Amino acid sequence: MIMRALFKHTILALCGVLSLCANASAADGQLKIPEFAGLADKAAESVIITLDPSLLRLAARFLDPADPQDAAAREAIAGIKGIYVRSYKFDADFAYPKADVDLVRKQLGAPGWQRLVEVRSRKEQQNVDIYLLVEQEKANGLAIIASQPREFTIVNIVGSIDMRKLHELEGQFGIPKLEIEEKK
Amino acid sequence: MSKDFEQQLRDALQPVDPEEGFDQRVMARIAQERSRSRTKITRWASVALAASVLFVAVLGAHQWQLRREQEGLEARKQLIEALRLTGEKLDVAYQAVNRESSLPADDGSGA
Numbered sequence: 327m328i329m330r331a332l333f334k335h336t337i338l339a340l341c342g343v344l345s346l347c348a349n350a351s352a353a354d355g356q357l358k359i360p361e362f363a364g365l366a367d368k369a370a371e372s373v374i375i376t377l378d379p380s381l382l383r384l385a386a387r388f389l390d391p392a393d394p395q396d397a398a399a400r401e402a403i404a405g406i407k408g409i410y411v412r413s414y415k416f417d418a419d420f421a422y423p424k425a426d427v428d429l430v431r432k433q434l435g436a437p438g439w440q441r442l443v444e445v446r447s448r449k450e451q452q453n454v455d456i457y458l459l460v461e462q463e464k465a466n467g468l469a470i471i472a473s474q475p476r477e478f479t480i481v482n483i484v485g486s487i488d489m490r491k492l493h494e495l496e497g498q499f500g501i502p503k504l505e506i507e508e509k510k
Numbered sequence: 511m512s513k514d515f516e517q518q519l520r521d522a523l524q525p526v527d528p529e530e531g532f533d534q535r536v537m538a539r540i541a542q543e544r545s546r547s548r549t550k551i552t553r554w555a556s557v558a559l560a561a562s563v564l565f566v567a568v569l570g571a572h573q574w575q576l577r578r579e580q581e582g583l584e585a586r587k588q589l590i591e592a593l594r595l596t597g598e599k600l601d602v603a604y605q606a607v608n609r610e611s612s613l614p615a616d617d618g619s620g621a
Contacts, residue, residue, distance in 0.1 A: 452606075
């Protein structure tokens with residue numbers, strides 16, 4: 327009897343710890359992106375990018391300050407802890423598991439995440455959602471979920487995002503001038 | 511004459527008992543020579559081992575540097591690709607927002 331109670335309490339404590347860990351993960355702006363196992367084989371084109379803090383630092387060391395594109399990239403990633411991208415293009419419509427994409431979208435309902443832009447284009451069957459994780463009036467995470475019948479892209483940028491620096495990327499990577507008003 | 515010479519020769523070459531401790535001295539000398547050659551071999555082996563360790567360390571460091579450089583270049587490529595993709599998707603949203611703000615009525619797309 328005592329053993330059963332002890333076991334129950336241990337399980338409850340473990341659940342608590344796991345829940346705390348999950349909250350911590352949500353709080354730092356990193357989304358749990360599904361594995362999308364086997365999708366790369368089905369896709370006509372796939373881009374899987376996982377840049378954790380150490381890889382970002384390493385990448386930054388190889389950016390040429392004399393190159394304007396590299397210099398802009400270096401500026402843009404200052405304060406960023408991680409960049410995670412999953413992008414797949416298919417030859418057929420809806421060959422990807424929509425539920426997995428929705429699973430990511432659901433995580434953006436957590437406190438702190440704010441939808442910046444929502445695009446629903448019936449004509450092009452294109453959906454784009456841009457979310458920011460705002461904490462103490464600072465953007466600590468960015469998520470982009472873009473889906474079309476034959477492709478979907480999930481971008482998750484973790485860390486302090488300076489929208490002005492993102493703004494300065496205009497013309498470097500095809501990034502437009504975003505009319506984003508900063509909170510003061 | 512020749513007999514005298516023979517006798518002289520025999521007298522000169524007659525067996526002589528070695529001094530006391532001669533065999534020990536010979537054995538000690540042999541042991542000393544052996545130990546000296548062993549020390550020489552050990553010294554050469556140590557030098558060869560140190561050189562090999564140094565060579566392996568230099569080669570390892572070079573390989574590590576090469577691998578790190580490859581990883582760095584790959585990470586840089588991924589970073590540029592990630593920023594390009596981010597820019598592309600932001601552009602889609604931007605175009606849609608722009609389209610929406612320039613159209614007075616709803617044309618079936620929304621932002």
